[in-house]
Amino acid sequence: MSLSKGLITLRPSRPPVRGKIVVESLNVYFGRQHVLKNISITIPDRQVTAIIGPSGCGKTTFLRSLNRMVELVEGARVTGKVLLNGFNIYSPAVNSSDVRRRVGMVFQKPNPLPMSIYDNVAFGPRIHGIKDRKVLEKLVENSLKAAGLWDEVKDRLKDPATSLSGGQQQRLCIARALAVNPEVLLMDEPTASLDPISSAKVESLIHELKKKYTIITVTHNLQQAMRIADYVAFLFMGELVEHGSADEFFSSPRNPRTIEYLKGVFS
Amino acid sequence: MLEEKLLRLIMVLATAVVLGSLLVILVDVVRRGVTALSPSMLIELPRDGGRGGGLLNAIVGSLYISTLATLFSASVGVPAGLYIAEFEGKSRIARTASFVAEVLSGVPSIIFGVYGFVFFVIMLNMGVSLLAGALTLAYLELPIIIKATEETVKLVPSHVKEAALSLGATRWEVLSKVTLRQASPGIATAVLLAFARGAGEAAPLMFTSGYSNFVPSSLLSPAANLPLAVYYLIMMPFPEAHKRAFAAAFILTMLVLSVNWSSRIVFKRWGRYVVK
Numbered sequence: 001m002s003l004s005k006g007l008i009t010l011r012p013s014r015p016p017v018r019g020k021i022v023v024e025s026l027n028v029y030f031g032r033q034h035v036l037k038n039i040s041i042t043i044p045d046r047q048v049t050a051i052i053g054p055s056g057c058g059k060t061t062f063l064r065s066l067n068r069m070v071e072l073v074e075g076a077r078v079t080g081k082v083l084l085n086g087f088n089i090y091s092p093a094v095n096s097s098d099v100r101r102r103v104g105m106v107f108q109k110p111n112p113l114p115m116s117i118y119d120n121v122a123f124g125p126r127i128h129g130i131k132d133r134k135v136l137e138k139l140v141e142n143s144l145k146a147a148g149l150w151d152e153v154k155d156r157l158k159d160p161a162t163s164l165s166g167g168q169q170q171r172l173c174i175a176r177a178l179a180v181n182p183e184v185l186l187m188d189e190p191t192a193s194l195d196p197i198s199s200a201k202v203e204s205l206i207h208e209l210k211k212k213y214t215i216i217t218v219t220h221n222l223q224q225a226m227r228i229a230d231y232v233a234f235l236f237m238g239e240l241v242e243h244g245s246a247d248e249f250f251s252s253p254r255n256p257r258t259i260e261y262l263k264g265v266f267s
Numbered sequence: 268m269l270e271e272k273l274l275r276l277i278m279v280l281a282t283a284v285v286l287g288s289l290l291v292i293l294v295d296v297v298r299r300g301v302t303a304l305s306p307s308m309l310i311e312l313p314r315d316g317g318r319g320g321g322l323l324n325a326i327v328g329s330l331y332i333s334t335l336a337t338l339f340s341a342s343v344g345v346p347a348g349l350y351i352a353e354f355e356g357k358s359r360i361a362r363t364a365s366f367v368a369e370v371l372s373g374v375p376s377i378i379f380g381v382y383g384f385v386f387f388v389i390m391l392n393m394g395v396s397l398l399a400g401a402l403t404l405a406y407l408e409l410p411i412i413i414k415a416t417e418e419t420v421k422l423v424p425s426h427v428k429e430a431a432l433s434l435g436a437t438r439w440e441v442l443s444k445v446t447l448r449q450a451s452p453g454i455a456t457a458v459l460l461a462f463a464r465g466a467g468e469a470a471p472l473m474f475t476s477g478y479s480n481f482v483p484s485s486l487l488s489p490a491a492n493l494p495l496a497v498y499y500l501i502m503m504p505f506p507e508a509h510k511r512a513f514a515a516a517f518i519l520t521m522l523v524l525s526v527n528w529s530s531r532i533v534f535k536r537w538g539r540y541v542v543k
Contacts, residue, residue, distance in 0.1 A: 069433060097435040105433035111426040114449040114542045124434035127444070160540045173430070180434055
């Protein structure tokens with residue numbers, strides 16, 4: 001099975017591409033509500049893209065439309081294309097489970113599964129068909145190391161995941177996402193519920209992870225976006241107002257709404 | 268201030284009334300039960316129509332009937348509760364089942380007894396038997412298990428399910444590997460509490476399980492049980508029988524209390540991994 005083979009090595013050996021994800025005229029509706037309006041954007045490979053914008057502008061919905069989690073909302077309708085490596089993830093031939101394996105997700109609040117630390121990380125590989133204990137052990141160890149958590153938990157892998165601190169739980173969730181060897185990591189305000197020290201750890205982890213993974217993160221915190229992002233996209237009322245490299249975006253924004261937002265006129 | 272004190276006094280008094288009456292019953296059962304009970308009563312069958320011998324028939328009968336009833340009930344009730352919790356929004360059957368379970372839990376237990384007699388004993392020709400009694404009791408336990416399963420499954424936080432879905436788990440994998448795991452301590456507790464509830468019921472068994480002075484030898488033989496032992500023995504005009512009635516009441520109370528108590532231990536143990 002090629003899928004489970006792909007899970008085993010944590011080092012993707014693929015050539016860099018220009019647009020890892022290409023979004024073409026994406027519209028999302030919840031019932032009659034038009035939540036995302038005709039969004040087109042190219043997300044660069046192995047860089048950190050930060051999605052910013054005021055509350056309720058559709059940041060989370062946008063993130064969730066990149067791994068088809070948006071379809072889980074009752075009454076959600078998606079039009080347009082999201083191309084991952086050139087393949088439309090919304091094409092009928094594509095399996096949502098496979099999309100979510102390739103496009104991992106970390107949530108705003110750490111959400112461990114009701115099981116041990118080890119089983120949390122092994123959950124993904126197991127549902128994708130890896131049964132060999134040795135392989136699983138190695139995968140769990142590598143994933144926890146990649147998330148910078150291994151040294152803190154290696155002697156208590158059987159403990160409940162909920163026995164970890166909030167910051168550790170969030171890094172466990174990152175390790176769990178990495179264990180299925182994704183290509184893209186979606187992060188929905190991953191530090192919003194963490195203390196400053198844990199946030200700093202997650203931020204430096206993001207910096208480390210972008211060497212191997214394409215990272216798209218939603219953030220409320222402009223300082224954080226400046227620290228971690230290579231590329232920034234500004235959403236306002238469901239529209240993509242402006243996007244570009246972080247340097248350009250923060251030093252010379254073009255759209256008046258972006259300028260106002262950056263000045264803190266509205267948040 | 269005065270109002271606050273007055274309200275508080277009312278609450279304390281009400282609590283004291285509840286606690287006091289419970290204690291009176293419990294102390295009385297224990298006091299009379301312990302003096303009446305002898306070790307031989309636990310291992311001997313009755314003699315002289317209940318005036319001598321022990322309660323082995325009722326103890327074993329109660330364990331058999333309640334265990335079987337709980338097994339029947341859990342094997343239908345847990346999946347039904349899961350289904351209701353997962354599909355209530357989409358399925359009319361699920362909503363109907365939920366409503367029926369609620370109605371069922373309000374039906375007096377004697378009605379279950381009459382229904383069991385007509386359906387199992389007569390129509391299905393089981394006769395008054397261990398099986399007919401257990402099946403009737405299963406109906407009484409069913410709403411408890413369905414409702415408790417439904418409630419615990421509904422309480423599984425959506426962020427826990429999303430975690431699994433975001434890793435590529437299918438809906439079925441989420442249900443079987445995550446939702447059930449998170450809900451299992453609650454479900455196990457509900458099953459044990461249903462057992463305790465069933466063990467204390469006399470009315471559903473009155474016309475269905477029959478009564479016998481022997482340990483049941485097959486599913487189709489009549490079986491005694493502790494609640495009915497209390498009832499029959501206390502109706503007899505002999506002090507020796509009364510002694511045994513109190514002994515049976517004591518054993519039954521201890522059985523129910525220990526199951527309730529162990530359900531708490533199960534909840535704690537199994538709940539170790541549960542996400543709050």
